[in-house]
Amino acid sequence: MKIMVNGNGLEVREDVKHIKGLIDFLELEDKPLIIEHNQQILQKEEHEKAILENGDKVEIVHFVGGG
Amino acid sequence: MLETNRYHRQILFAPIGENGQEKLNQSHVLIVGAGALGSSSAEALARAGVGHLTLIDRDYVEESNLQRQQLFSEKDMKQKTPKAIAAKQRLSEVNSHVRIDAIVGDAEIDLLRQIAPEADLIIDATDNFDTRLLLNDIAQKYQKPWIYGAVVASYGVTFTVLPDKTPCLQCLQEYIPANGATCDSVGIIQPVVQRVVSQQVTEALKLLTGNEAALSGRLISFDLWKNEHTEIEVDALRKADCPSCSEKRSYPNLAYDSRLKSAVLCGRNTVQLRPQRKQTDLDEVAKELQKNKQIKLFQNPYLLSFEVDSFRIVLFQDGRALVHGTMDQLEAKNVYHRYLG
Numbered sequence A: 001m002k003i004m005v006n007g008n009g010l011e012v013r014e015d016v017k018h019i020k021g022l023i024d025f026l027e028l029e030d031k032p033l034i035i036e037h038n039q040q041i042l043q044k045e046e047h048e049k050a051i052l053e054n055g056d057k058v059e060i061v062h063f064v065g066g067g
Numbered sequence B: 001m002l003e004t005n006r007y008h009r010q011i012l013f014a015p016i017g018e019n020g021q022e023k024l025n026q027s028h029v030l031i032v033g034a035g036a037l038g039s040s041s042a043e044a045l046a047r048a049g050v051g052h053l054t055l056i057d058r059d060y061v062e063e064s065n066l067q068r069q070q071l072f073s074e075k076d077m078k079q080k081t082p083k084a085i086a087a088k089q090r091l092s093e094v095n096s097h098v099r100i101d102a103i104v105g106d107a108e109i110d111l112l113r114q115i116a117p118e119a120d121l122i123i124d125a126t127d128n129f130d131t132r133l134l135l136n137d138i139a140q141k142y143q144k145p146w147i148y149g150a151v152v153a154s155y156g157v158t159f160t161v162l163p164d165k166t167p168c169l170q171c172l173q174e175y176i177p178a179n180g181a182t183c184d185s186v187g188i189i190q191p192v193v194q195r196v197v198s199q200q201v202t203e204a205l206k207l208l209t210g211n212e213a214a215l216s217g218r219l220i221s222f223d224l225w226k227n228e229h230t231e232i233e234v235d236a237l238r239k240a241d242c243p244s245c246s247e248k249r250s251y252p253n254l255a256y257d258s259r260l261k262s263a264v265l266c267g268r269n270t271v272q273l274r275p276q277r278k279q280t281d282l283d284e285v286a287k288e289l290q291k292n293k294q295i296k297l298f299q300n301p302y303l304l305s306f307e308v309d310s311f312r313i314v315l316f317q318d319g320r321a322l323v324h325g326t327m328d329q330l331e332a333k334n335v336y337h338r339y340l341g
């Protein structure tokens, strides 16, 4: 399955079924993330319910502190 | 009077024009932090003709700053000039018509309470979320916009917080990294600073010239090395019961007991201590320290620096001390008390 993550195409394994799976796939599970899935902002508890389909658009932002 | 030739290209830019230029001239911007982001923002705003800038910074110039902190020179580094002072000196050369207030110290509650009501907006150029949360609540209290910006490695993120319009930082609190670990163990490249600042300063120009409709309204992040650019509409994350921006607000970040007496500085192997006493007579302290022949002293009008054992201690006029060579707050306190009583 191919999806768009932060504007770039990304080929993900078949077992990546939802946003939570994508976070694990990208090894981002330790960070608090603000995620938009097809222009819908998700609360954390929705990550497992947000099913991924071919061509989906996902935007992921995390806060950093440096200045 | 406006020097129209100086700002000619900016006045030609239609959304600003002569009116906008006059508004900039009448504006006061508070920039909190004069490191990488603060240097760059301050220079851009001074060149743009913002009439009054206030800079707050607690640190002094060191060699490793020169790679990305554009207002500072090797001379500042050799003289250990406080960043706010060095920034003011350089900015006055860049644009002598701008009033620049330089404050060497922490951006703490009492200080912000004095300055914020008179500022038109606040630019965040700090390196920690404790200060940002404080700025957030101050900005909500006095109904001022503030522009979050942060950088690490080749990644940057920015968001303009508007009172009563957008979510505030407290609304987004669950997304703040717990330990601030994003700090700088992974380094930083300079262009990412410019990228965040270009966004922050453009938003500031829009706000100051009455072009609110042109504001981005989005949380923006990018990674220059990975060629990523992301924008998210975060209005949905505004919390109806936010303790900082809702009707039920209590400004938790302005509670005095949340103030830190000591803090580990971001990725610096340094602890800052802020003892009870305030003003310090540096000459007096220097005289005392000179009795110990082991101690190598350096002094300028703003600070006193000395090396002892494996530590370097820098004492400022406002009583703060930076203890370099440790990240252990208890060890830092011990060293402090051994040499400074």
Ligand SMILES: [Zn+2]
Pocket: B167, B168, B169, B170, B171, B172, B239, B242, B243, B244, B245, B246
């Ligand atoms: Zn809020």
